[in-house]
Amino acid sequence: MANKKVCGEITALNKLTNDIFDMTFKFPDSYSAAKEAIPGQFASLYLNDETKLLPRPISICEVLGESNSLRFVFRVVGEGTKLLSEMKVGDCFYVLAPLGNGYKDIRKGVNVLLGGGVGIPPMLELAKKINDPENTYVYLGFRSDETFLYDDFTKYANVILASDDGSIGYHGNVLQALKRDVSEKGLEPDTLYACGPIPMLKGIKEFAHEKNIKAYVSMEERMACGIGACLGCVCKTTEKDHHSHVNNTRVCADGPVFDADYIDI
Amino acid sequence: MDKVNLGVDFAGVKMKNPITVASGTFGSGMEYSEYTDLNLLGAVTTKGVSRVPWEGNPTPRVTETYGGMLNAIGLQNPGTDIFKERDIPFLQQFDTNIIVNVCGHSKEEYLEAVEALNDEPVDMFEINISCPNVKEGGITFGTVPEKIFEVTESIKKISKKPIIMKLTPNVTDIKETAKAAEAGGADALSLINTLTGMKIDVDRRKFALANKTGGLSGPAIMPVAVRMVYEVSHTVNIPVLGMGGVRNYRDALEFIMAGATMVAVGTYNFIKQDATCDIVKGLEEYLIKNNISDINELIGCVD
Numbered sequence: 001m002a003n004k005k006v007c008g009e010i011t012a013l014n015k016l017t018n019d020i021f022d023m024t025f026k027f028p029d030s031y032s033a034a035k036e037a038i039p040g041q042f043a044s045l046y047l048n049d050e051t052k053l054l055p056r057p058i059s060i061c062e063v064l065g066e067s068n069s070l071r072f073v074f075r076v077v078g079e080g081t082k083l084l085s086e087m088k089v090g091d092c093f094y095v096l097a098p099l100g101n102g103y104k105d106i107r108k109g110v111n112v113l114l115g116g117g118v119g120i121p122p123m124l125e126l127a128k129k130i131n132d133p134e135n136t137y138v139y140l141g142f143r144s145d146e147t148f149l150y151d152d153f154t155k156y157a158n159v160i161l162a163s164d165d166g167s168i169g170y171h172g173n174v175l176q177a178l179k180r181d182v183s184e185k186g187l188e189p190d191t192l193y194a195c196g197p198i199p200m201l202k203g204i205k206e207f208a209h210e211k212n213i214k215a216y217v218s219m220e221e222r223m224a225c226g227i228g229a230c231l232g233c234v235c236k237t238t239e240k241d242h243h244s245h246v247n248n249t250r251v252c253a254d255g256p257v258f259d260a261d262y263i264d265i
Numbered sequence: 266m267d268k269v270n271l272g273v274d275f276a277g278v279k280m281k282n283p284i285t286v287a288s289g290t291f292g293s294g295m296e297y298s299e300y301t302d303l304n305l306l307g308a309v310t311t312k313g314v315s316r317v318p319w320e321g322n323p324t325p326r327v328t329e330t331y332g333g334m335l336n337a338i339g340l341q342n343p344g345t346d347i348f349k350e351r352d353i354p355f356l357q358q359f360d361t362n363i364i365v366n367v368c369g370h371s372k373e374e375y376l377e378a379v380e381a382l383n384d385e386p387v388d389m390f391e392i393n394i395s396c397p398n399v400k401e402g403g404i405t406f407g408t409v410p411e412k413i414f415e416v417t418e419s420i421k422k423i424s425k426k427p428i429i430m431k432l433t434p435n436v437t438d439i440k441e442t443a444k445a446a447e448a449g450g451a452d453a454l455s456l457i458n459t460l461t462g463m464k465i466d467v468d469r470r471k472f473a474l475a476n477k478t479g480g481l482s483g484p485a486i487m488p489v490a491v492r493m494v495y496e497v498s499h500t501v502n503i504p505v506l507g508m509g510g511v512r513n514y515r516d517a518l519e520f521i522m523a524g525a526t527m528v529a530v531g532t533y534n535f536i537k538q539d540a541t542c543d544i545v546k547g548l549e550e551y552l553i554k555n556n557i558s559d560i561n562e563l564i565g566c567v568d
Contacts, residue, residue: 004300004538004539005537005538046536050332050484050512050536051331051332052329053329053332053333053334053483053484053532053535053536054327054329054334054535054536055535055536080329096538221324221325222324222325222326222327222328223327224327224334224336224532224535225290225296225534225535226535227296227297227299227300227538228292228296229290229291229292229296229297229312229534230289230290230292230327230336230338230535231312231321231326231338231341232326232327232336232338233324233326233327234321234324234326234341235324243343244318244319244321244341244342244343245318245343245344245347246318246319246320246321246341246343247320248320248321248341253296
């Protein structure tokens, strides 16, 4: 029973774009969550306002072990994330972390990371963990030239930008950019790791299947408990899941990272 | 006073304290055992289990509302076979009572599930005739007194454990449905299940839940629940397990003083994983501080 939600402190909070915020959250010294977290895991952030009862599941962007902190880069999508964005350095709130499975199976060879929108942040810790800049390719998909985290990624990988409106990088989505590099530049990915909107993940799953490449996708779903008890956040699977023996697996506890073949999207 | 009694007799089952969890918010305790000590609970009430696995509803299944949440999980569960093999042995490791919540689409399915669980080492069955999120069964049984009587009577005939009928608040008069369950032979009642609600996402111009409607739970519903527990416990002669929005020991005391013998924590488990343990501790401290030797003295004390 080592796990418990704990009260920690915001040590940095910056606005990266119009609606993307960058928060560093420091845990108390007695709590080792920050050190234990792996890429692809998430945290439940509890607001100091119980009219907004449920925790906000936010992906871990970076594990800052030395300062016992986690970095969260999140988009303001509703009242809860808006409240988080309006907090100040020094403010405290409760966090339960790390949650979910994360990218446990980091493979050798050419690793290709694809992040779309707010699916980008968890890719940073993954790129860092892979720690092979030469063989790591990160595709970052934005709506426009309002980018974020670009400089952070350049330390750990070859970074390829794509934007929906063509204002920066490849004009199109990350999958189209990847396809271009595979066909025109001879890129030969061994493994794909993706986080982003469902249509993007669907496309990546199909591409990986067609090219016989291993692919992992990180799923997002509305959550309540965050620990696998309520079955609120399930996604469809191609095989029976181990928990309920139906074709619905728990995103929070069995994911959010899944082998793309296992997910029915 | 330093030694007080928290133990209660619930339809003949001795509980070390009056605190349990609301079905569906706690799984079978496995996930929560990492965060809270299940040995401290009066009972663990499991998530609803049916005879065969149920898929549940499409997502989104949950959404937050002001001071509460809506859910339309649709009773996804692995069915009694896996439940018997995995969940019951897990719970047996702990020094707590086991209440198994049972669901079905028809009277026959309830009976099949109870039969499948009858010889298991569990203490009670809670019969879910009030889930608002399944199209057949669930609430369709729970709103009509004649149907409640019929399904209760049929289950009581075959059940080897005491049965708790779980009532829905989505009725004109909960006293009538409570009386029907009692007349059918229910050993106890639990209430309230969730209130049917709806939320609309105005940005997407869509229902927030794929199921359109869902069950409202959380602190927002507590006054409704307390009122209904009061009404029911003053109408029937069987004990009541009260629930709906409990956050802390003071909330639990409201239910007890309204007439509940036991109290369940539901949605708040999501917010504070060890809320139940805090409540047990809080009840004990309250008794000591107020020089009350036995929690039973407080049941229905506000008459």
